[in-house]
Amino acid sequence: MAxxxxxxxxxxxxxxxxxxAVDDISFSVKKGEFFGFLGPNGAGKTTTINMLVNLVKKxxxxxxxxxxxxxxxxxxxxxxxxxxxQEIGLDExxxxxxxxxxxxxxxxxxxxxxxxxxxxLLKLVELEKVxxxxxxxxxxxxxxxxxxxxxxxxxxEVLFLxxxxxxxxxxxxxxxxxxxRNLNKKGMTVFLTTHFMDEAEQLCDRIAIIDQGxxxxxxTPEELIxxxxxxxxxxxxxxxxxxxxxxxxxxxNASDPYAKTMSR
Amino acid sequence: MNxxxxxxxxxxxxxxxxxxxxxxxxxxxxxxxxxxFAVNSASFRAVSMLxxxxxxxxxxxxxxxxxxxxxxxxxxxxxxxLVLDIASGYFKKLTIMPISRLAIILARLSEAAVLxxxxxxxxxxxxxLIGVRVNxxxxxxxxxxxxxxxxxxxxxxxxxxxxxxxxxxxxxxSMFIIVFPFLYITTSxxxxxxxxxxxxxxASYNPVTYVLEGVRALMIRGWGDPAIWQGYxxxxxxxxxxxxxxxxxxxxxxx
Numbered sequence: 001m002a003x004x005x006x007x008x009x010x011x012x013x014x015x016x017x018x019x020x021a022v023d024d025i026s027f028s029v030k031k032g033e034f035f036g037f038l039g040p041n042g043a044g045k046t047t048t049i050n051m052l053v054n055l056v057k058k059x060x061x062x063x064x065x066x067x068x069x070x071x072x073x074x075x076x077x078x079x080x081x082x083x084x085x086q087e088i089g090l091d092e093x094x095x096x097x098x099x100x101x102x103x104x105x106x107x108x109x110x111x112x113x114x115x116x117x118x119x120x121l122l123k124l125v126e127l128e129k130v131x132x133x134x135x136x137x138x139x140x141x142x143x144x145x146x147x148x149x150x151x152x153x154x155x156x157e158v159l160f161l162x163x164x165x166x167x168x169x170x171x172x173x174x175x176x177x178x179x180x181r182n183l184n185k186k187g188m189t190v191f192l193t194t195h196f197m198d199e200a201e202q203l204c205d206r207i208a209i210i211d212q213g214x215x216x217x218x219x220t221p222e223e224l225i226x227x228x229x230x231x232x233x234x235x236x237x238x239x240x241x242x243x244x245x246x247x248x249x250x251x252x253n254a255s256d257p258y259a260k261t262m263s264r
Numbered sequence: 265m266n267x268x269x270x271x272x273x274x275x276x277x278x279x280x281x282x283x284x285x286x287x288x289x290x291x292x293x294x295x296x297x298x299x300x301f302a303v304n305s306a307s308f309r310a311v312s313m314l315x316x317x318x319x320x321x322x323x324x325x326x327x328x329x330x331x332x333x334x335x336x337x338x339x340x341x342x343x344x345x346l347v348l349d350i351a352s353g354y355f356k357k358l359t360i361m362p363i364s365r366l367a368i369i370l371a372r373l374s375e376a377a378v379l380x381x382x383x384x385x386x387x388x389x390x391x392x393l394i395g396v397r398v399n400x401x402x403x404x405x406x407x408x409x410x411x412x413x414x415x416x417x418x419x420x421x422x423x424x425x426x427x428x429x430x431x432x433x434x435x436x437x438s439m440f441i442i443v444f445p446f447l448y449i450t451t452s453x454x455x456x457x458x459x460x461x462x463x464x465x466x467a468s469y470n471p472v473t474y475v476l477e478g479v480r481a482l483m484i485r486g487w488g489d490p491a492i493w494q495g496y497x498x499x500x501x502x503x504x505x506x507x508x509x510x511x512x513x514x515x516x517x518x519x
Contacts, residue, residue, distance in 0.1 A: 053360050078362040089353025093285040094278070105274045106361050108267060134285075150357070 003064075004158050004189035005029035005052065010061035012047050012213075021047045023213035024061070029191060029206075034184045036204035037193045040241055044213040045193040046086060049162050052191070053083050066157050079107070082156035086163045086193075088147045092136035096127055096146050099135065100153055107154035114153075121149040124179055140167045148176060158189045165199060177203060197234040207233070211241045271363045275371030280378050282345055293337045293383050298390065301330035304453065311454070318455050319484055327396040328480040329452040334387040335380045335412045336419065336447060336472075340440040342376045343423015347436040350427060365514045369507065372424060373417040380416035381409060396483075404482045407492070411482070414499040415475045421506030428513040446472045451480075474498035 005028060012022040022044045029035040039045045050056035052063055054070045054077065062069060068076040091099055097118060104114030122128045125145035130138065138146065144167055151159060161180075165173045180203060184190050194200055200207055201221045208218040217224060217240050224236045284290065305323040312322045319325040349355040358368055388405070398404050426436045449466045450473040456464050467473045478495015485491075 055356055055360060075362045078360050081360070083357075083360055085353060085356065087353040087356075089349075089355070089357050091278070091349070091354050092352065093282050098278075098281075102274055102278055103361070106271055106363055108270075108362075 002031050002067075003028045004031045004033070004066055005035070005191060006062075006064040007052070008062045010048065010051060010063060011059045012044070012051060012056065013059045020059070020213050022051065022210075025210070025213070025215050026061075027208055027215060027218065029189060031189055032184070032187045034180075034190045034203055034205045035192065036200040036207040037191065037210065038195075038197075038200055038207060038237060039193075039210035043210045043241075045210060046162055048210065049083075049160055049191065049193055053077075053081060053160055079154075080157040081160060082151035082154065082158075083160040084148045084151040084162065084164050086166070088143045090135040090138075090143060090147065090150075093134060095132045095134055096122065096138075096149075097131040099146075099150060103150055103153045109154060117153055117155075121152060124175075125149045126175070141169060141172050144168055145172060145176070152183070156188065158191065159183065161190065161192045161194075163194055164192070165194070165196065173199075197232065197237055201233040209237065209240055216240050268364055268367055271367040272370055272374070275358075275363070275367060276374040279345065279371050279375035283341075283375065283379055283382070289341075290383070293334060293341070294386055296337055297330045297333035297387055300333065301326060301391075304329075308453070314458060316455070316457050323394075324396060324484055325455075325480075326453070327391050328476065328483045330391065331384055331387050331408070331483070332412065332452070332476050332479050333447065334383045335416050336443055337440075338379045338383045339376060339416050339420040340423055340437075340443065341379060342372050342420035343425075343427045343436045343439060344433070345375070346372055346424055347427035347431065347433045350431045351433050365511060369421075369424065369510050369514065373420055373507075376416045376420035377413045380413050384409060384412050398483050399486055400482050404487075408479050408482045411475060411478050411492075411495050411499055414496065414503055418499060418503035418506045421503075421510045424510045425506075425513045428510070428517045431517070446470060450476055452476055471498045471502050 007028065008026050010022055010025050011020055013020045025044075025048070037045055037048065047056060051058045052065065052070065054074050058071070064070070065077045066080045068080075070077050094102070100118045100121065101114060104117060109117070118131075119128075122131050125148060127138075127142060127146055127149070130142070135143065135146065144164070148161075148164055151161075164180075165176055168176065177199070180190060180192075184203075190203075192200070192204065204221060206218070206220050207224060208215050210216070217227075217236075219227065221233055225232065228236045228239050230236055230239060305326050308322045308326075310322075311317060312319060312325065317325070346355070349358070359365075392398075398408070400407065422442070423436060423439060426439045430436060449463065450470050451459070451467060456467060456473075459467060474491070475495045475498060477491040478493075478499075481489035481491040481495070
């Protein structure tokens with residue numbers, strides 16, 4: 001199977017820093033794979049995902065998405081990816097329907113396709129009743145759900161999700177998980193960063209754990225559990241990183257001036 | 265339709281909708297030029313008696329300033345809209361969509377053009393209601409708005425550059441104050457012949473002077489005045505240079 005994401009010797013050093021926020025990492029994600037990218041706060045997850053989508057300039061190494069190098073063929077990459085960011089960026093002066101329509105048009109979808117996508121996505125994230133209200137009136141959970149819908153409007157080949165279920169109630173989380181599984185079954189490659197180990201364990205085919213800018217382990221959830229002789233992914237995480245999910249010790253990111261923003 | 269132009273159209277429509285969402289945000293930009301116009305035209309009435317004054321009343325002389333000011337002030341909104349998109353994270357979404365950066369910038373400038381027409385239009389109607397006349401007629405009104413739109417688009421890039429470079433809403437909002445030196449070190453209040461020498465020298469290096477004089481020529485002088493084409497040339501040059509600088513700032517906005 002071809003690789004959807006191919007990362008080779010990726011490095012990021014922020015200006016003014018004396019160490020690397022992302023330190024020479026390499027990995028690949030196969031087409032149709034559900035890949036989890038885990039790590040403690042400030043470990044370099046968001047910096048990595050932002051380099052993969054060309055939002056942050058890489059200091060070194062190469063990134064290919066769907067066969068295109070991100071910095072050289074940005075527009076080709078952008079056509080093929082969707083990204084639900086940790087920081088939910090919505091147009092507060094527009095409604096969900098208006099935003100979905102605009103994004104459909106900017107991805108050059110035919111009008112009938114835009115309409116059908118809007119209806120199915122709004123239904124999926126259970127926002128049909130508030131579709132014509134300004135997004136500024138939405139609750140945190142509604143915003144998070146809508147952001148995912150927005151990332152899916154053009155049915156991307158590769159979907160990047162940075163902490164997509166933070167702030168969602170259990171019902172909404174289950175809803176999103178179910179839909180992500182369906183999308184993945186249909187062939188969409190998913191790259192997920194999350195703090196929720198149950199989420200990673202249930203959804204991901206393969207997982208990499210990053211700490212202090214380096215990938216410290218990689219494998220299927222079963223392999224990682226077996227290899228570390230523990231019961232679940234949470235224990236794997238604690239064992240390989242040496243600290244808890246909310247503990248930033250050792251990652252405070254002396255190297256990364258944006259660490260605070262990233263760990264919000 | 266070419267994707268560049270369709271993207272530009274869709275983004276422009278989105279930005280233009282922001283102008284009246286909320287509608288109240290437009291009010292201060294009407295209030296300030298009208299306030300200055302009322303105060304100045306009453307305070308400096310006697311100035312028109314001075315030998316060499318180029319109009320038969322100070323009100324007529326300063327009316328183009330009020331019109332220009334309303335458009336000049338409107339330009340600060342454009343940078344603020346962009347920095348709000350940056351602060352909310354929406355701008356990042358736009359930058360990872362298959363659309364050109366030039367389309368994103370020009371869509372903001374089309375918002376500046378529409379805002380200039382709305383704000384300038386309302387102020388012009390008020391001026392006409394109090395008896396001000398445009399000497400060059402309807403065609404002159406169109407030429408005045410052409411010039412004002414060109415300038416508004418160029419000057420709005422100042423806010424866009426500040427938004428892209430600082431990504432800080434408070435800082436971009438405070439950039440509003442640079443309008444004042446650029447507006448007042450011109451012939452906005454007094455003809456060049458009556459300005460102190462140093463002041464007149466500064467005014468002759470200020471691009472705003474040429475655009476303002478172009479508007480004034482169309483309103484109170486006539487078609488033969490060279491200030492009209494000079495105003496267009498300066499506003500066009502400002503637009504080209506500022507769009508290039510904005511594109512450069514866009515590139516540097518990536519960390």
